[in-house]
Every structure is written in C-alpha cells, then in structure tokens.
Amino acid sequence: MEFYTFNKESGKQISKFNSDFIMSRIIQTDKATNIGCMHLDKNGIVGYHQAVVPQLLLILSGEGTVRNDQEEYIKVQAGEAVFWEKDEWHETKTTEGLTAIVIESFELNPSLFMPVQKEI
Known part of the structure; x- marks a missing residue:
C-alpha cells in the first residue's frame, strides 16, 4: 500500500493559452482503464477483499480509514x-x-506523476 498526494501544493501552475490554474497530475495509461466515483455515506464500507487489478483511490471529500493485510x-x-x-x-x-475516484488498470504507476507521501 502506497500513499500519494494530489493536493494543490503538489500541482504545477499552468499559464499556456492564457490560462491560470494549478494542475495536479495523477496518472496516464495506454491500456484499458476503469474510472469510477465512489460515494460512501456515514459508516460506509468497502469490504475487505483482494484487488483484481492495480487500484488507485483518490479521496475527493470527507475522510476515512484504509488498511491492507496488516x-x-x-x-x-x-x-x-x-x-x-x-x-x-x-x-x-x-x-x-x-x-473518491477509483482508477483500475494493469498499467498504473502513480509514482511517475504524484509525490509519494508514505509507504506501508
């Protein structure tokens, strides 16, 4: 399990085309990729299971806890x-x-785009 950050501070200022915004890159793939938005209400849970393919979970709002086999x-x-x-x-x-946004693909390598926060 690895943790990354995609907050504003990890992004890059974009001014091309007369733009004014910050872009935090997340991932790039050439192979089939599934992307979904997951909504967990109060006391929501995604039960303990094995990842079928490499999976990236991007927390957009709220907070929670995650674990692996530890x-x-x-x-x-x-x-x-x-x-x-x-x-x-x-x-x-x-x-x-x-x-949260969930990205699933056999071709995920988030360390190419986001700074590592911590590894477990």
Whole structure:
C-alpha cells in the first residue's frame, strides 16, 4: 500500500493559452482503464477483499480509514491517494462519509506523476 498526494501544493501552475490554474497530475495509461466515483455515506464500507487489478483511490471529500493485510487502519482525507497492487488485500471505511475516484488498470504507476507521501 502506497500513499500519494494530489493536493494543490503538489500541482504545477499552468499559464499556456492564457490560462491560470494549478494542475495536479495523477496518472496516464495506454491500456484499458476503469474510472469510477465512489460515494460512501456515514459508516460506509468497502469490504475487505483482494484487488483484481492495480487500484488507485483518490479521496475527493470527507475522510476515512484504509488498511491492507496488516489490520492497522490509516487515516486518509481529501487530496490524498492510496495505491494497491493486484491481489493486495484491502478495505476502506468511513464514519462521516467520503467521496473518491477509483482508477483500475494493469498499467498504473502513480509514482511517475504524484509525490509519494508514505509507504506501508
């Protein structure tokens, strides 16, 4: 399990085409990729299971906890991303609710685009 950040501070100022915004890059793929938005209400849970393919969880709002097979829950919040390798056991839960983007692909390598926050 690896943790990344995609908050504003990790982004790059874009001014091309008379633009004025900050872009935090996340991932790039050439192969089939599934992208979804996950909404967990209060006390929501994504049960303990193995990742079918490499999976990147991007917390957009709210907060929760995640774990792998170590049983230690680690807090995650908006602007943070969690990466699980194929076959890695994991679980996500929240007491207050959270919204996240989930990206699944055999071709994920988030360390090429986002700064590593910590590895577990």
